[in-house]
Amino acid sequence: MKKLILASAMAALLAGCGGSGSSSSPSIPSKTGWLDGQIQQISHSQQSLRVNGHQLDATHADINYRGETIPFADLSNGMRAQFDVADNKISEMKLDPSLVGEVSEVSGNKFTVNGIELEFNGLAGIRKGDWVMVTTYPNADGGHEVASVSKIDPIARVEIEGRVSGLTSSEFNLGTLRVDYSNADVDDRDELENGAWVEVYGDFYDNNNFKAYEVEVEDDADFDDFEIEGMVTWVNSDYTLFELNGRLRIEIDDDTEFDDGRRSDLTSGRWVEVEVEFRQGRLVAEEIDFEDGGDYDRGREFEVEGRAQYRNNQLSINDIVIDTDGRTEWDDGLRPSNIDGQWVEIEGKYINSRFVAFEIEKEDRDDDIELEGPVNNNSLWGYQAGDNSLRKYEGRWVDLDCDFEGNKLYDCDD
Incomplete structure (x- = not known):
């Protein structure tokens, strides 16, 4: 997995860097607080591991899954957990797998747990009928990337x-x-x-x-004063709100600090560490640390402008349905009760064959328009091209700027 390889390579690089003219070992920064992230570089003999770049001592850690004690010997690289740390010593480690269940199928690197087919290169020793604990992270395109598969004793649920x-x-x-x-x-x-x-x-x-x-x-308040690592799975257009690991929405304000990157580097597919604080009912990023390079996939994000229709509790633009849910951000005073007929901009993601709105705000209708989504039959988001500028994008998911006249698009370009 890319993030594990990167973490290992970085650790090796740091280990090889000594102080000029000195044989003394560099001091290890002390870490205290709650961490949420992957186990990396685990040493079973020394009962130590690395999380979010911190080298931690787990000698006296209470390791558990839903209250059941888990031996340190059963831990493996890639497992996700929450860690209560004081001066680099773990007092408690709560395992937080994505799936726990019985393996129903195994074929090469592919396996099925709880009806979900996944792929992992480290399946040696895993057989049909085994119970496993699986840690996954979302890909930017909505799929799953497996970080760890660990065999466990059968459990009740x-x-x-x-x-x-x-x-x-x-x-x-x-x-x-x-x-x-x-x-x-x-x-x-x-x-x-x-x-x-x-x-x-x-x-x-x-x-x-x-x-x-x-x-x-899940309650966002439970992550107050946490350091969390993971993948950015969505960012709004003005870089004031993003989603981490497909589950947490985190605000960015003028006080947010950025390490090894800038606000504009926050893009779907980036691997980051985020220090968060819970304020007035929202998670706010205090610091964002960029952990990977520039090769990443934007994923199935969408953006559309248009005249909103709201009928029978269903939002649409040009008769294309856009789902809303309890996490949709309604800005500029917009609500289901007043959005019908308004010209709006909607950003979100295409998930399980559904357009799901993450943020909705008012927009002025101009003679240019920015649209992101699929091109079909010389049309994008229900707007037909008045020229042939969409033809070369047929069948593709695109992010285009177009001239907008009446309800037709012209001179579309990426």
């Missing part, structure tokens, strides 16, 4: 996490999985809404259906 959609009083979707939570113990039930990030524990039944016994709704 399967775990799966993700963002809620299609919520009813008894069911909701996590991707293509339908979850029945009618008899579940729901933590923060008032916060369970479309767009909420949840961890669900339960059992499968009848193919792709899932019976939940417990649902934990």
Whole structure:
């Protein structure tokens, strides 16, 4: 995995750098606080590991998953966890896998857990019927990149996490999985809404259906004063709001500091470490540290301007439906009750064959327009080209500037 390779290479480089004219070892900066990130460079013999660039001592750490003690010997590089650290010593480590369950299929580097097919190069020793703990991170295009697969003893309940959609009083979707939570113990039930990030524990039944016994709704306040690492999965156009790991929305303000990069470098696919603070109901970035190079994928982001239609609780532009949920940012006083007929700009991501709005704001209608999305039949976002400038982009996902006359596009260029 790119981030693990980069971290290892950086560590090797730092290890090889000695002070000029001195044989003394450099002092190790002391770290205290809560960290959220990957285990790296684990040493089972020394019971030490590296997280977010910090070398930590886990000799006396309480290591657990949902209250169950986990031996240090069962940890592996790539696992995600939350760490309570004082002076580089871990007092508690809470494992935070993406999936826990039984492997139903294995074929080469591909395997299936909880109905989700994944790919990982380190599957040696993993067989059908094994129980595993899997850590994944989202790709910028909406897929999953596996960081770790660890064999564990069978446990009572399967775990799966993700963002809620299609919520009813008894069911909701996590991707293509339908979850029945009618008899579940729901933590923060008032916060369970479309767009909420949840961890669900339960059992499968009848193919792709899932019976939940417990649902934990993620609360941004739990990340107050955390240092979190992960992948940027969305950024708004004015660089004031971004999404980390497909789950946390984090604001940027004038006091946010940037290390090894600038605000404009914050782009989908970048790997970053972020120090956050919870203020007035929102997570705000105090510092953003860029961790990787410039080769990254923007992913399936979209941007559109147009006359909003709002009918039967459904938003659309040019009859193209755009979903909203509890995490959609409604700016400039816009609400479902007053958006119909307004000229707006909408930014978001294409997820599971749905356009999902992340931010909606008012916009002036001009004679030029910026659109990002798929080109089909010489048309982009329902606007037909009045010339042939879209022809060369046919079938592609593009980000274009176009002249805008009436409801037609001209001279579109990237």
